Amino acid sequence: MTQRRNLITDVPGxxxxxxxxxxxxSGVTVALFDAPAVASAFVMGGAPATxxxxxxxxxxxxxxxxxVVLSGGSAFGLDAASGVQAYLREQGIGFAVRDALVPLVPQACIFDxxxxxxxxxxxxxxxxxxxxxxxxxxxxxxxLGTAGGGxxxxxxxxxGGLGSASAVTSAGHTVGALVVVNSIASAVIGNGPHFWAGALEEGGEFGGYGHPERVDAQKRQLVWKGGPQPATTIALxxxxxxxxKAQAKRLAIASHAGLARALRFSHALFDGDTIFTAATGRRPLQDEAAEFTELTALAADALTRAIARGVYEATALPYPDAQPAWRDRFSRG
Structure with a gap:
């Protein structure tokens, strides 16, 4: 058996x-599929760039x-999918219309x-x-971290940064999340070090602090980027x-619970929160209702963990007065 990476690439294909x-x-992260993947998406942010x-x-x-492309650049970043199309066309990959090949590459961008x-x-x-x-x-x-679209x-x-995590259902289906964390709000409780995702942490994947015994009112106070500044968490x-495709759509909807759990808060007016879903189709569902229900639950869990990993793995940008990284303050060495 292949060793699990705790990355979205644990999903074969x-x-x-x-x-x-x-x-x-700024940068770009690209997911490429070995064969066309059944896919959908659900946008819950008030200011998407897609x-x-x-x-x-x-x-x-x-x-x-x-x-699928997850990119920086706000609306300017939407050019990234054209570059991915060019690469795929060179490889002879695309949706065939007689002699024409059209690579299908949906995209979402963050404001950076x-x-x-x-x-x-x-x-x-x-x-x-x-x-x-x-x-x-x-x-x-x-x-992960300060890489690609993150x-x-x-x-x-x-x-913020690029995060990823994976899980396996009781029926053996693998599900993974890939996320660019550029949230309008915070991924940590109060001033840290605990992540809102701490209760779901596996194996110290984002510092091993877990979840505090109690989250008092002061730690629940809302903080967000000042003024009408767009911000977005985008994921696959x-x-x-x-x-x-209908199940992929339902998976995208259910996965937004991962944003709600990992961030305080999400889906705001100036957010562009968008989740793509893709199924590589390697393993049929046997007990459709039970297996799909568990899949949606673990997908949201994986996305919750991936968001915390994106912040945990990030390093500060090399500019004066750059925003500090979590590791600058709380790394244990």
Missing amino acids: LRIGNAQDSALG RETDLLDPDKMAPGIHG LINGGNKDWGRYPPYRELGYDAARQAGPDFE YGATTANFK VATDAALT
């Missing part, structure tokens, strides 16, 4: 690639997609335009090339279960 620009202060999400609705004809990086990129933003580079590097292992991410009080949840 997909690869992840990162590319980032340290001067820009591409090709409509084709993921169960009533739309597209049978599967070839990749005021994090200290140099966004004076000239006429065209650099995300198309970053998308191509991320796709070219896709594989089973990838960096490079420029921030939260209300600590540096993948499984090896064989799902219909």
Whole structure:
């Protein structure tokens, strides 16, 4: 049996690639599927930046997609999917329409335009090339924290980043989450070190602090990024279960519970919170109701843990007055 990585790539049939620009202060994360994956999405944020999400609705004809992009750059970052399409087209991958191949690559972006990086990129933003580079590097292992689409991410009080986690259901289905944590609010209780996700932590994956015995009113006080500043947590949840598009949609809806548990708070007016789901179809459901119900529960758990890992693994950006990382204050060495 292959050793579990505690990454979304524990789900067979997909690869992840990162590319980032340290001067820009932003980057791109790409998920590529070995075969077209049944997919859907659900947007609960009030300020999303997305591409090709409509084709993921169960009533739309597209049978599967070839990749998903999680990117920085706000609406400018939507160019990243064009770079991924270019890479896939070179590999002869796409939705066939007679002699034409059209790679289907939905995308969501975070707002990271005021994090200290140099966004004076000239006429065209650099995300198309970053998308191509991320796709070219896709594989089973990838960096977390200040990497890829999470490079420029921030939260209300600590540096955000790219997180991932996985789980296996009692029936043997693998489910994994990949997330860019750029939340308007906080992933930690009070000033830390405990994460809101602490009760679900496995094996010290985000510091081993667990959950405090009591969370008093002071620790529950709301903190968020000041003013009308957009912020977004975007994610991909993948499984090896064989799902219909309608089931993939329901999985996306249920997975938003992971955002609600890991962040205080989510789904706000200036959030773009979006979750994609993808099923690689390697394992059919035998007891559909029971197995799918457990799958939705563990998907939300994996996303909760992945959010905490994204903040835990992050390092501060290399700019003056950059937001501190959780590790700067609470690392145990």
